[in-house]
Amino acid sequence: MDETPVAVGIAAPPLPALRPMPYHDEVVALLRRQEPEAWAWASSAAARGDRAQEVRAFLLQHTYRLDADAHPQLHARCASAAVRLGVTAPVTIYQGSEQHANAALLYLPGEAHIVFNGSLLERLAGAELEAVCGHELAHHLLYERDDGAWFTASRLLGMAQDDPRSDASLRETARLFALYTEAFADRGGAVACGALEPAVAALVKSQTGLAAVSAASYLRQADEICAALAARSDAVSHPEVFVRARALRLWCEAHAAGDERAAADSESWLRAVLEGPLTLDALDLPGQHRLTAITRRVVGQFIHPAALRSPALLAWARRFFPDAQAADRPDPALRDDIASGVHDYVAALLLDFAVADRSLEDVPLAQAIVLARDLGLPERFEKLAVRALKMTKRQFANARGEADALLAKVAEAGHA
DSSP states (O other): OOOOOOOTTOOOOSOOOOOOOHHHHHHHHHHHHHOHHHHHHHTSHHHHHHHHHHHHHHHHHHEEEOOTTTOHHHHHHHHHHHHHHTOOSOEEEEEESOSSOEEEEEEETTEEEEEEETTHHHHOOTHHHHHHHHHHHHHHHHHHHHHHHHHHHHHHHHHHHHOTTSOHHHHHHHHHHHHHHHHHHHHHHHHHHTSHHHHHHHHHHHHHOOSOOOHHHHHHHHHHHHHTOOSOOOOSSSOOHHHHHHHHHHHHHHHHTTOHHHHHHHHHHHHHHHTOSOOGGGOOHHHHHHHHHHHHHHHHHHTOSGGGOOHHHHHHHHHHOTTOOOOSSOOTTHHHHSOGGGHHHHHHHHHHHHTSOGGGTTHHHHHHHHHHHHTTOHHHHHHHHHHHTTOOHHHHHHHHHHHHHHHHHHHHHHHO
C-alpha cells in the first residue's frame, strides 16, 4: 500500500456529481407501486434494526478494524475520496477474512463500513486506493438517497434473487439493478481519485492479482473485446471488467469534455450491453412495463378503424385492458419502439385480433396484415398466420394483396 502523505480535500476532477442511473429510478418507482407490503416491511425501522445488529456482529467477529492511528495513510486516502464525493458519514475500514482480493461496503444508515479482503490493500498504490474507497463510498451515497429507498430496493431484489420461488422477472431485475449499481460505483471511484486511469488500474488489479498494471493498455484491450461483443452481458452481480473499464472511459471522457451528445451515447452503449433489446426470454420489471405499454398501443391501433370496433373486438380488447380505447391517430413511432425480440409476440397478438370476430369476415385479417407490414414484421406474421389459419401461401398472398383495398372499401362504406 502506498505510504505517501496525502492532502485531504483535493479539488474534484471535471466530472459531474453522481446521480442514480435511470434504471435505478425506474425500478425503485415500480417496486414501491407493485410491492407495497414488501416495501413497507423492508423499509421499516424494525427490519433495519435487525439488519444493523447482524452487520455489527459480523464486523466484530469476522474482520480486523484498521484504526486511523495505526493506518494513517489509508484513512487519509479514504478521507480524500470522501471529500471529493461529498460523503460526510463517518467511515470505518476493516480487513476481512476472505481470500479473494476485493472490497465491499456494509451499509448502515449514516455510517460507511468498508471491508477489504485478500491482498487488495497490498496491491493498491496512491490514487488507486482512493478509487477503491470512492467506489465503495459511492454505494453509500446511492443507498442513502431518499431515506434509504435505493437500499430498500436493493435488499428486496437481493432476497428475490436468492429465492427460487421468485418470478423470473424479479430475478432479472435484481441482476440488472446490481450491474447498474456497480457501474454507478465505478464512476464514484473515478470522481474520488480525480482520474480515469487509477480507477481502471484498481479494477484490473482486483481481477488479475497483479501488483502493477497499465490502465491504458487494458483500455485498448477492452475496446477490442467490446467491438466484438455479439450479445449483452450475462454477468450476475458485477459487469465484466472489460465492460466496466470501457463504460467508465466513455463516461469520463464525455463529461470531462462537456460533450452532452457523447455523454448520452455512453449511457446508450452501457444500456445496450447490460440490458440488450427487449425480449420475452429475459423480461425484467421495466421490460414488463414497456411491453405492456407496447401491447396497449398495438391494441389501440388495431381497433383504430371504426369498422373494427365491433362488440366482439371491443370485448376482446378489454380482456387485455379493461379501459382499452381505439387510438385516435396513427402511431408512426410504434414500429421503432417494438424491439426485434418481441416480433413473434406482436405477431401473435395481431393474429388473436384477426380471428376474434368471424362476423367481420376478412376485414380483421386485412387489418392484421397491414399492421404487421407497418410495424416491420410481415414475414413473422405470415409464417404464424399460414400455420395457425391453415392457409396456403397463395391464399395468404391473395389476402395480403387485397388488404389495403378492403380496408379502404370498409372505411368508405362507413362514411357513406
